[in-house]
Amino acid sequence: MRRIFNVLILIPLAIVLIALMVANRTSVPLSIDVFNPGNPALTYQAPLFVWLFVAAAIGVVAGGFGAWLAQGKHRKQERTYKREARQLRHEVEKTKRTNGDNSATGTSLVLQR
Template identity: 40%
Template structure:
């Protein structure tokens, strides 16, 4: 509940600022994709707020991709740990099953010991 309230308190003023910025910067600017200025077909007239918002979105996407690549080793280590945990759980389950079968076979081999069970090992 508190996180929703904080999100509301932060995002509403931010949205208002973005709308005010976009309304105040509607004038067209020339954007050229030609670094040498020799090709006029790579020149566009777009509103300033659109150019800035596009740059902000592209920067956020590129930053997110860069972060994702730099954190790849953490994801790899987590995957390896998960595989190791799963392997150890399977080994522990197999060991418990073998112990249960061994107890049953010993109990069956001792017919005179009716009603007595083998002592279970103490948990560690």
């Protein structure tokens, strides 16, 4: 499976990225000062592909952070379910000990959400 992934995804992606790097190797300025774009203190020179890769990396990180925030309610719900299951397991063990029953045949525990 990993070999198929490498052949079908990574190799064509590498070819496209190398072509992008070769085609966009001219140095371009990035000015951070929006009011005075000619300010040399806040203007950085780098090849265009560097700026493209930086923008893509920032997008991946921002997207991952957004997905992590969106899934917070699911993680909280999972913690609640695990806590509830642990409490129920302890209750079952306590009931078994008090009744002196060591076998679990014929009994079932049904959780309803």
